Amino acid sequence: MAAQIWGSEKRARRRREISAKIAQMPELHDSKPLPFMTREEKIMESARKLTILTEKMGQIIDPTDPAELYHLNNEVLGLEGNPMALHGVMFIPALSAQASDEQQAKWLPRALRREIIGTYAQTELGHGTNLQNLETTATYDLATQEFVLHTPQITALKWWPGNLGKSSNYAVVVAHMIIKAKNYGPHPFMVQLRDEKTHEPLPGITIGDIGPKMAYNIVDNGFLGFNKYRIPRTNLLMRHTKVEADGTYIKPPHAKINYSAMVHVRAYMLTGQAIMLASALNIATRYSSVRRQGQIDKSQPEVKVLEYQTQQHRLFPSIARAYAFQFAGAETVKLYEHVLKEMKSGNVSLMADLHALTSGLKSVVTYQTGEGIEQARMACGGHGYSMASYISEIYGVAIGGCTYEGENMVMLLQLARYLVKSAALVKSGQSSKLGPLVAYLGVKSEPTSLIDRIPNSGFTEYVKTFQHVSKRQTLKAADMFFGLMEKGEKREIAWNKCSVELNRASRLHTRLFIVEAFVRRVNEIADIRIKEALTDLLHLHVNYELLDIASYALEDGFLSASQLDYIRDQVYLYLGKIRPNAVSLLDSWEFSDIELRSVLGRRDGNVYENLFKWAKSSPLNKTDVLSSVTQYLKPMMEKARL
Numbered sequence: 001m002a003a004q005i006w007g008s009e010k011r012a013r014r015r016r017e018i019s020a021k022i023a024q025m026p027e028l029h030d031s032k033p034l035p036f037m038t039r040e041e042k043i044m045e046s047a048r049k050l051t052i053l054t055e056k057m058g059q060i061i062d063p064t065d066p067a068e069l070y071h072l073n074n075e076v077l078g079l080e081g082n083p084m085a086l087h088g089v090m091f092i093p094a095l096s097a098q099a100s101d102e103q104q105a106k107w108l109p110r111a112l113r114r115e116i117i118g119t120y121a122q123t124e125l126g127h128g129t130n131l132q133n134l135e136t137t138a139t140y141d142l143a144t145q146e147f148v149l150h151t152p153q154i155t156a157l158k159w160w161p162g163n164l165g166k167s168s169n170y171a172v173v174v175a176h177m178i179i180k181a182k183n184y185g186p187h188p189f190m191v192q193l194r195d196e197k198t199h200e201p202l203p204g205i206t207i208g209d210i211g212p213k214m215a216y217n218i219v220d221n222g223f224l225g226f227n228k229y230r231i232p233r234t235n236l237l238m239r240h241t242k243v244e245a246d247g248t249y250i251k252p253p254h255a256k257i258n259y260s261a262m263v264h265v266r267a268y269m270l271t272g273q274a275i276m277l278a279s280a281l282n283i284a285t286r287y288s289s290v291r292r293q294g295q296i297d298k299s300q301p302e303v304k305v306l307e308y309q310t311q312q313h314r315l316f317p318s319i320a321r322a323y324a325f326q327f328a329g330a331e332t333v334k335l336y337e338h339v340l341k342e343m344k345s346g347n348v349s350l351m352a353d354l355h356a357l358t359s360g361l362k363s364v365v366t367y368q369t370g371e372g373i374e375q376a377r378m379a380c381g382g383h384g385y386s387m388a389s390y391i392s393e394i395y396g397v398a399i400g401g402c403t404y405e406g407e408n409m410v411m412l413l414q415l416a417r418y419l420v421k422s423a424a425l426v427k428s429g430q431s432s433k434l435g436p437l438v439a440y441l442g443v444k445s446e447p448t449s450l451i452d453r454i455p456n457s458g459f460t461e462y463v464k465t466f467q468h469v470s471k472r473q474t475l476k477a478a479d480m481f482f483g484l485m486e487k488g489e490k491r492e493i494a495w496n497k498c499s500v501e502l503n504r505a506s507r508l509h510t511r512l513f514i515v516e517a518f519v520r521r522v523n524e525i526a527d528i529r530i531k532e533a534l535t536d537l538l539h540l541h542v543n544y545e546l547l548d549i550a551s552y553a554l555e556d557g558f559l560s561a562s563q564l565d566y567i568r569d570q571v572y573l574y575l576g577k578i579r580p581n582a583v584s585l586l587d588s589w590e591f592s593d594i595e596l597r598s599v600l601g602r603r604d605g606n607v608y609e610n611l612f613k614w615a616k617s618s619p620l621n622k623t624d625v626l627s628s629v630t631q632y633l634k635p636m637m638e639k640a641r642l
């Protein structure tokens with residue numbers, strides 16, 4: 001199963017080897033539990049481990065393999081971030097995709113050797129979503145052949161970029177490029193922010209940390225202002241766009257090609273989210289198989305809480321989602337790598353498809369991951385609320401994904417643009433022009449679902465039902481939009497009036513893709529035992545998801561009330577079937593205790609001993625009487641007694 005999750009036997013074995021090596025290297029372990037550290041201590045601890053890793057990485061992993069790097073990162077540095085999180089996730093990808101060969105030769109080796117630390121500075125205090133209204137300017141000075149970066153007002157301060165505040169000395173900065181008074185829109189520039197020797201901010205740069213956040217606090221998300229700060233012309237990233245010395249602008253082959261670093265993260269973050277969901281579920285499911293509370297049969301002893309159907313219903317559909325996201329994420333990364341290769345050689349024809357797909361997936365996966373993690377926390381009762389479970393930290397980090405790399409509603413609306421265009425093709429009889437991801441929009445569906453009528457139909461009838469509801473909602477939302485425009489409404493106004501319905505279409509389309517990715521994967525599996533276990537999970541997935549969106553299929557009678565009962569019964573049937581495999585389905589992800597950082601979810605299952613030991617190690621328990629008591633509470637009580 002681990003091979004299925006991580007992509008191959010070799011990958012699963014390498015993960016085990018890496019975890020085993022790290023277990024033998026105490027210098028790479030947290031020196032005390034992270035929840036007992038202040039933010040400053042955590043940042044210091046993370047930097048300590050990061051520098052040891054830089055020295056010893058080659059002994060542990062193949063540093064050129066992103067999957068090994070990611071695993072090493074999760075084990076040693078953890079999900080709260082590190083001083084170079086953005087360096088790997090966005091700075092290097094941005095340089096790789098957007099810098100010319102010559103620029104790459106100059107900067108990439110230095111970045112890879114970690115001579116310099118970089119980030120991606122795009123979002124501003126006043127604007128994150130609407131990139132056309134960013135306010136930072138890069139004005140070309142023909143006389144000196146330099147760009148002058150400037151922050152015209154407070155809302156133009158860069159705000160949020162990870163590791164910008166304190167760690168990075170370079171950044172890819174996105175600014176509106178102005179040449180001879182003409183604004184060419186947002187473009188990426190390589191900018192040095194700090195002196196390489198002293199790490200002091202360079203003159204003309206105002207920079208700092210934006211303060212503590214809901215989670216992810218090891219990362220110094222920062223602010224940045226420029227006061228007429230000059231950089232050479234050749235610091236504009238010039239793989240796709242060029243500016244000649246005389247100010248001549250050579251436009252890129254696709255208007256949005258400069259957005260590729262965002263698409264990179266959207267594609268890669270899906271498996272990151274799956275890992276966070278599976279981690280939280282691993283903790284909750286292990287705990288649920290240890291925790292005994294109440295009886296189902298009063299004549300019997302107390303049961304493990306995992307025996308309760310409500311507990312299973314709370315956890316198991318999310319286990320299925322974690323697998324589904326991992327499989328859909330792996331497919332998306334493959335597609336991304338393919339499109340990136342094509343883009344580098346000038347073929348940009350697949351960019352729109354990839355943008356639509358990653359926009360939808362990023363939104364649905366992050367939202368459902370958040371839901372699943374929060375349910376996992378609640379499934380642990382009181383102990384879930386303790387930082388000993390670590391689930392609240394996992395939640396805080398994962399839920400950030402709903403916002404970063406494009407706010408979810410906004411990204412769903414991006415996919416909706418693509419769906420509406422596809423609907424227009426269907427309506428004008430041009431279905432043959434539909435791309436493979438939306439080809440189903442042009443296929444006539446049966447009048448009713450055959451879900452409970454064709455025994456052994458595999459998952460075909462389910463997929464058809466998801467296709468039906470997605471198609472119907474897309475065409476309905478598109479009709480609503482076109483209808484408003486026909487009535488004379490301006491395009492943007494009509495769009496806004498339909499946007500809730502449009503986003504519903506985007507979610508249904510994306511959920512269909514996730515189901516299909518799961519089906520594709522299960523169909524490929526040769527090992528009969530693995531196939532059987534994953535088929536059960538897939539049964540739960542399709543039935544649970546369909547029930548969740550059933551109103552769309554009931555509206556037009558595609559599903560009947562009796563079919564809904566059938567689907568519901570299937571959910572209960574598969575909850576029971578999955579119960580014996582539940583812990584194994586999560587243990588198969590092979591998270592080490594070091595990586596999980598959860599006292600509640602350790603592999604040994606000694607929940608109560610571990611919790612008591614952890615509580616005793618709390619800094620508050622170093623003394624029996626705290627100074628807050630001697631200084632304030634004791635005098636107050638004494639005064640009251642007088």
Ligand SMILES: CC/C=C\C/C=C\C/C=C\C/C=C\C/C=C\C/C=C\C=C\C(=O)SCCNC(=O)CCNC(=O)[C@H](O)C(C)(C)COP(=O)(O)OP(=O)(O)OC[C@H]1O[C@@H](n2cnc3c(N)ncnc32)[C@H](O)[C@@H]1OP(=O)(O)O
Binds near residue numbers: 129265
């Ligand atoms: C095995 C594993 C190995 C490694 C793992 C590695 C990494 C793990 C990954 C993640 C790690 C986990 C945690 C990371 C932790 C923290 C976060 C880190 C970083 C966060 C960074 C950021 O947040 S950076 C800032 C991100 N900002 C945004 O996303 C802004 C969102 N806004 C936009 O993208 C745009 O403004 C917009 C798309 C909403 C609109 O753009 P605009 O220019 O205004 O365009 P429109 O007029 O609306 O549209 C015009 C047409 O252009 C099309 N379009 C838009 N974008 C694209 C695109 N990217 N590609 C192709 N086409 C695009 C759009 O659809 C329109 O098309 P039409 O045909 O309809 O006209």
Ligand SMILES: Cc1cc2nc3c(=O)[nH]c(=O)nc-3n(C[C@H](O)[C@H](O)[C@H](O)COP(=O)(O)OP(=O)(O)OC[C@H]3O[C@@H](n4cnc5c(N)ncnc54)[C@H](O)[C@@H]3O)c2cc1C
Binds near residue numbers: 161403404405
């Ligand atoms: C943990 C974290 C890490 C980050 N890291 C980075 C980084 O490294 N680099 C970087 O540059 N940025 C980073 N960001 C910033 C992030 O990319 C933005 O916050 C994000 O893109 C959302 O933009 P915003 O904050 O402007 O939200 P807003 O756009 O102001 O969103 C507020 C509300 O308005 C709605 N809304 C906005 N526009 C529309 C629209 N057109 N239609 C409908 N509804 C709309 C949204 O749906 C949302 O409900 C990070 C953010 C976080 C939380």
